[in-house]
Each structure stands twice: as structure tokens, then as C-alpha cells.
Amino acid sequence: MIATPLRHALLALALLTSPAASLAAPASGEGAVRTVEIVAHRFEFTPGEITLEVGQRARLRLSSQDVTHGFYMKALGIDATIEPGRVTEVEVTPAAPGRYTVICDHYCGSGHGGMKMTIVVR
Amino acid sequence: MANEIDRRTFLRVAGLSLGAGALYQVAPALAGGLADGEGGDVAEAQRRANGEAVTPFTFVQLSDTHVGFSGPPNPTGTRAFERAVELVNRLERPPELVLFTGDLTHDSDQPGEPEARLRRFQEIAGRLKVTERHVVPGEHDAAADGGVRFRGVFGPTSYAFDHRGVHFVALDNVSRARPEVGPELRAWLRRDLARFSPTTPIVLFTHRPLFDLKPEWEWFTADGDEVMRILAPFENVTVLYGHIHREDRHDLGHARHLAARSLIFAFPDPVTAAEKVPARFDPARPFHGLGLRLLERGAAAGGRLDAREVELTLRERSGTEGFAQLLRPTSL
Ligand SMILES: [Cu+2]
Numbered sequence: 468m469i470a471t472p473l474r475h476a477l478l479a480l481a482l483l484t485s486p487a488a489s490l491a492a493p494a495s496g497e498g499a500v501r502t503v504e505i506v507a508h509r510f511e512f513t514p515g516e517i518t519l520e521v522g523q524r525a526r527l528r529l530s531s532q533d534v535t536h537g538f539y540m541k542a543l544g545i546d547a548t549i550e551p552g553r554v555t556e557v558e559v560t561p562a563a564p565g566r567y568t569v570i571c572d573h574y575c576g577s578g579h580g581g582m583k584m585t586i587v588v589r
Numbered sequence: 590m591a592n593e594i595d596r597r598t599f600l601r602v603a604g605l606s607l608g609a610g611a612l613y614q615v616a617p618a619l620a621g622g623l624a625d626g627e628g629g630d631v632a633e634a635q636r637r638a639n640g641e642a643v644t645p646f647t648f649v650q651l652s653d654t655h656v657g658f659s660g661p662p663n664p665t666g667t668r669a670f671e672r673a674v675e676l677v678n679r680l681e682r683p684p685e686l687v688l689f690t691g692d693l694t695h696d697s698d699q700p701g702e703p704e705a706r707l708r709r710f711q712e713i714a715g716r717l718k719v720t721e722r723h724v725v726p727g728e729h730d731a732a733a734d735g736g737v738r739f740r741g742v743f744g745p746t747s748y749a750f751d752h753r754g755v756h757f758v759a760l761d762n763v764s765r766a767r768p769e770v771g772p773e774l775r776a777w778l779r780r781d782l783a784r785f786s787p788t789t790p791i792v793l794f795t796h797r798p799l800f801d802l803k804p805e806w807e808w809f810t811a812d813g814d815e816v817m818r819i820l821a822p823f824e825n826v827t828v829l830y831g832h833i834h835r836e837d838r839h840d841l842g843h844a845r846h847l848a849a850r851s852l853i854f855a856f857p858d859p860v861t862a863a864e865k866v867p868a869r870f871d872p873a874r875p876f877h878g879l880g881l882r883l884l885e886r887g888a889a890a891g892g893r894l895d896a897r898e899v900e901l902t903l904r905e906r907s908g909t910e911g912f913a914q915l916l917r918p919t920s921l
Contacts, residue, residue, distance in 0.1 A: 535766070537766075537767060539804070540804075540805070541801070541804050546811075567805075568805035569805075570804070570805055570806075570807055572767050572768055572807065572811070573766045573767055574728060574732035574733070574766050574767075576698070576733070577696045577697070577698055577733075579732070580728075580807065583805070
């Protein structure tokens with residue numbers, strides 16, 4: 468509950484900083500985007516933890532080995548559905564350091580409630 | 590005076606936590622400090638504004654019984670649920686309604702087992718000596734098949750009814766793949782509420798919180814904000830939910846969210862705990878942290894009428910005394 472206004476602030480920051488970051492570093496362009504592959508399967512994400520840099524744009528390439536999964540972390544502005552058979556891409560530019568827990572928010576079976584991974588932002 | 594009264598609905602909720610569980614007593618009063626005769630005016634004004642006067646009654650919220658669950662956090666299975674039913678049946682003032690806020694059963698991939706668990710739930714809930722039982726599903730009841738089996742047993746998972754001047758809404762936020770109510774049900778809710786005056790007391794019961802309590806533990810409803818906006822014109826809204834297996838209170842404008850304890854195992858405090866891990870089973874206090882909620886709607890007369898906003902006060906005593914206290918009806 469305490470964290471809610473903070474999350475909103477972070478989200479607002481993320482929205483504000485994304486265009487600012489691309490304006491500030493036009494030379495680096497697409498080359499500056501880091502790509503991370505994440506695979507979902509009942510009831511895990513692999514890898515279980517990734518590390519991103521504050522202010523650096525990252526592209527997460529999400530795929531599923533079995534059923535439809537979700538990929539949700541509100542404070543980072545991440546809300547995706549991972550369907551099997553295709554890659555879902557999500558871009559994120561973290562605004563503040565921290566440990567962010569991403570959950571599967573698409574019911575995928577009886578172990579669904581514990582399906583999560585961590586994004587560490589430095 | 591009557592006009593003033595029309596605008597001023599006053600609801601008091603008092604919570605009481607007892608023995609092996611959390612037992613809440615919600616005693617809303619429409620008015621405080623009025624002479625007897627004026628109390629009748631209040632009821633009459635309410636009746637004119639809302640179509641029906643609010644008259645006192647008691648109801649109970651039970652949640653997260655997880656019938657079929659067996660594991661280290663609670664090896665006693667349905668025992669807490671059965672004791673809660675006994676407790677409700679011994680209440681001095683019998684409740685007129687019992688509301689179940691989801692996860693009546695624990696999910697199972699075994700063929701036939703979900704149906705068997707629903708039947709077992711019905712068998713135990715059927716021992717309640719109340720005329721009206723109302724249920725909403727939790728994700729453990731409904732997410733696997735979109736609520737098909739649940740509706741087969743209980744009928745629609747979102748519905749509304751009126752009871753003694755209070756409008757009750759059951760809202761399903763678990764049958765879709767994601768934690769959400771969805772646009773169709775939100776439209777239904779908007780239509781359902783359209784005929785009520787802003788002073789009508791609303792009790793909405795659902796499984797998940799309609800706000801971001803702890804999204805990383807899936808303690809949220811993705812479109813909860815939109816649901817709360819639909820409820821915003823109403824001056825007197827109480828949202829009862831389960832899912833989090835612990836007591837919680839959260840105020841949002843005119844609405845108060847109250848979470849009920851579970852009847853299977855407790856989850857830790859989301860503010861201080863690093864992980865959503867069930868509380869460890871304590872054989873000395875097998876039902877520690879479990880419980881139910883008793884809600885009482887009080888008399889219209891006999892108090893002071895000076896609040897525009899909903900006022901809910903919650904008194905709690907965390908119970909550790911065990912069943913001896915729980916089973917003393919007078920301690921309510
Ligand atoms: Cu999943």
C-alpha cells in the first residue's frame with residue numbers, strides 16, 4: 468500500500484524518461500538497446516533473474532514452451548501476454564534502481580500462483 | 590431535517606476478532622444522538638431516497654476455505670471451516686446472510702476431483718443454519734476452466750440482490766485468465782447500479798482486492814480502478830474480499846475495503862514479508878490466523894446524525910485464546 472504512490476511515480480518517471488533518453492543519445496540509436504531472451508514454462512521463467520541498467524533501453528524477447536503465460540510488472544510499465552509459438556517483445560527503460568518482481572498474471576495451472584522472476588535494476 | 594438526512598448516510602462498522610479467528614462485527618448506524626421519534630424520520634427519509642429503509646441485520650463473511658487442500662501449512666483440511674460453521678450456528682443473533690468470498694475449493698488437475706471438492710464444500714456449507722448463502726469464486730475455483738464447473742453448481746458468478754435497504758453485489762474477478770473484472774461485467778455493474786440513489790449503502794463482495802495491494806503477489810485486480818470509478822458516486826460502499834488470507838483495511842474515497850481471514854492458512858504481512866509464504870502450522874494453535882467476519886447492520890435510531898461520509902470504525906482483537914473463547918456466544 469505504501470508502495471503504490473511510489474509505483475505511480477516510477478511509472479510516470481519511466482514514461483517521462485523514455486523519450487528523453489532517446490533524444491539525449493541519438494548516436495547510439497538502436498545499437499544501444501540490449502536484448503534479453505526470456506522463456507516461460509509452467510511454472511517458471513528462465514532465467515529467473517536478469518539485470519538491467521537505469522536509463523538504458525532493453526528489449527525483452529518473451530516466448531513460451533507450453534501454454535499462454537502473462538508477464539506483468541506495473542512499476543516498470545510491463546504488461547504482456549506470452550503466447551506459445553511466437554515471440555512477444557517488450558521494451559523497458561528502467562527509471563530507478565531496485566529489485567522488481569515480474570509475475571505471470573495469466574492463469575497457467577495449479578502452480579501458477581508462484582510463477583515469477585526478478586528484474587534487478589542497477 | 591428530512592432533506593439533510595437524505596444526504597447523510599452514516600455507516601459504522603465495528604470489527605471484532607476472536608479466538609481461533611477474526612470475527613468482525615459491523616454495526617452501522619444511520620444516525621447517532623437522535624431522539625426516538627427522529628429515528629423513525631431517518632428511516633423514512635432513507636426509504637424515500639433509496640426505495641427501502643435500512644433496518645438492522647447481521648451477516649457473516651467466510652473466505653478461502655480451500656476445500657481439498659492438504660499440506661504442511663494446514664494438515665487439518667476442512668476442520669477450521671467446519672468449526673467456523675459451528676460458530677456461526679451458535680451465534681446469539683443468527684446472521685441473515687452468509688457470504689463466501691472465493692477459493693471455496695482448492696484446485697486439482699485430477700479428473701473428477703474439482704467436482705468432488707465443490708460437493709464437499711456444499712455439504713459443509715449446507716450445515717449453516719441460515720436461509721441465504723451467497724458465493725463468488727476465487728481463482729482456485731474458477732481460473733482453470735473459466736468458471737464453467739463453478740457456475741454449473743452455483744449459477745452466475747456475478748449477480749446482485751437487495752437486503753433490508755442494502756444493495757449487495759457479487760462481482761467475479763477470477764474467471765478470466767487475468768486478474769480482472771473485464772469490460773462486459775463492468776458494463777453490467779454500471780447498469781445494475783444505475784437505479785440506485787447515491788445514499789444507498791452498497792456491499793460489494795469479490796475475491797481479489799479492487800486496488801493494488803501487492804501486485805507482485807497477485808494481490809490486485811488489473812481493472813480495479815475502473816470498477817471503483819463506477820462505485821465512486823455512492824457515499825456508502827463496503828468492498829469485502831478474500832484472497833490475501835489475512836485481515837486488511839483500506840480506504841478509497843467513500844469506499845472501504847475489508848479483507849477476511851482464510852479458513853485454511855494465513856499469509857504474511859505484505860509490507861514486511863519478503864515472500865508470500867503461508868504461515869507455518871502451529872499444532873498448539875491449529876487455527877491461529879484463520880477466521881471469519883460477522884457484520885451487523887445496526888438500528889437507525891439512537892445516535893447522532895452528523896456525518897456525510899461513510900464512517901467505518903474497526904475494532905480488532907487478535908485472537909490467540911483458542912476455541913474456548915470462540916465458542917462463547919456471549920463474547921460476541
Ligand atoms: Cu504462467
